[in-house]
Amino acid sequence: MARAAVLHAVGDKELDLRDDVTTVGPGPDQVKVAIKATGVCHSDLSTMTGVLPTVPPTVIGHEGAGVVAEVGEHVTEVAPGDHVVVNWTPDCGTCADCLRGEPFLCMTHIAQSFSEPLFRLGDGTPAFGMAGMGTWSEELVVPRRGVIKIAEDVPFEYAALLGCGIPTGVGAAINTAKVRPGSTVAVVGAGGVGLSVIQGARISGAATIVAIDPNEAKHPVAKQFGATHTTTPDGLEEIKGQLTGGAGFDYAFEVVGRSGAIHTAWNATRRGGDVIVVGAGAVDDDWAQSAFTLLFDGKSLKASLYGGCDLKRDIPLFVDLWRAGRLDIDSLISRRIRFEELNDAVRALEGGDVIRQVVLFD
Structure with missing residues (x-):
């Protein structure tokens, strides 16, 4: 069982902060990630208000980083224990957009995410993940291309921002x-x-x-x-x-x-x-x-x-820029918060008083 922030209906002001959510899978080509840090992005609020589409009940969140907990039998790119950034638009590698070298346009996984629930609530109700992710959960399952391995010395709260805000x-x-x-x-x-x-x-x-x-x-x-x-x-x-x-x-x-x-x-x-x-x-x-x-x-x-990014190519570049002191990640983080503070974080986001809030899971 994992903690997760669930949106039951578009327009809800409060998320249901639960501790009885489980993941579906992982299947042969999927990776299970224990989320260690996840950002609170304006797109999360847009999903709650209906500006961006979703299928409730939905686990909110798309910007995260963590540790690989389990891999499917076909996965060779990462192994349990690896530190990874979640890629909320994983490329399928075979569609026309991917073959043109534009993986950021690939809609294969996102399209599937509207019909394939990634979570189950404690009563057995299927739940979907925002943008096919749902990083406001302690655990999630993503396609093999939905994670990018990073060096272990990159703090998880920095790595989370490498999943959306910085690339974008x-x-x-x-x-x-x-x-x-x-x-x-x-x-x-x-x-x-x-x-x-x-x-x-x-x-x-x-x-x-x-x-x-x-x-x-x-x-x-x-x-x-x-x-x-x-x-x-x-x-x-x-x-x-x-x-x-x-x-x-x-x-x-x-x-x-x-x-x-x-x-x-x-x-x-x-x-x-x-x-x-x-x-x-x-x-x-x-x-x-x-x-x-x-x-x-x-x-x-x-x-x-x-940001027109191929995260496999660009995350190493962003890490190099950070190491060189040319990319300031730390100053983007206004608050480091706990899971229990997520509804307060959403209200702060509505008020426009913060840059990025990051949830740190134990």
């Missing part, structure tokens, strides 16, 4: 935008992923990085991670004039998940520049632009799902 943000700058040295960058949204985008732009050598967030309390934090300037959305035109002569920035990243933020990023970008959408928005939140503007402004609109 840093990867958006490095992989999707391919930010050039000396370029100008605007980042709309200075939450955990936005701060990771800022770090990615800094690592890439951007000369100017502007953090745009209505919450001015986040501005000093953004500068700590590498922003050269900060502003609220209301001050965007003024700072764009000061820094670019009104032309706009080479790259603008939307890291909020709302159409209004995409509009802000579009307006921040110069003609011929790149607008990168990182935030996960609602299916009915439409954004529009005129056909004339799309052509004659020459801007590129790019989606950055999971």
Whole structure:
């Protein structure tokens, strides 16, 4: 039996914090992981509110790290005792997206997760895992490609963030935008992923990085991670004039998940520049632009799902950057909490007062 945070109905404000949940499997091609640390991400809240789809009852959580507890008979990549990061979009290796070298677009496992429950509650009720994961549980079972082995000296709370927030943000700058040295960058949204985008732009050598967030309390934090300037959305035109002569920035990243933020990023970008959408928005939140503007402004609109990452390739890179002191993971963690504090953590996430909270399991 394991502790797990269960969402019984979309829209519930409180999660059911249980201690009677068991995993289904592992099967021949699966790995059972004892979760040691799991992040509290805005996508978790979006799943609870229905912005992101799920099938209740659902064990929430998708950003985690732990120790391999058991492997199926076909698994050779990892062994019991290995430290691993959970990859919430494991590539199947055979679909068209995987064969094109875009594993972050693979939907095989996520599609299966809506029909194949991964957990059982104490009364025998099947339960699903958020995004096919469910890291807000002490144990979970994932496909063999759903774990990435890491060195044992990487703290579990750091490793957890390597499963979502850091790849999504840093990867958006490095992989999707391919930010050039000396370029100008605007980042709309200075939450955990936005701060990771800022770090990615800094690592890439951007000369100017502007953090745009209505919450001015986040501005000093953004500068700590590498922003050269900060502003609220209301001050965007003024700072764009000061820094670019009104032309706009080479790259603008939307890291909020709302159409209004995409509009802000579009307006921040110069003609011929790149607008990168990182935030996960609602299916009915439409954004529009005129056909004339799309052509004659020459801007590129790019989606950055999971930071365009192949975690097998990119997690070792992120660890090397951390070891070199170029990637700050520790400062992204606002609070280290216990399982019993998860509902409080969700409320703090709603209030926007934290960067990343990490649950530490004993």
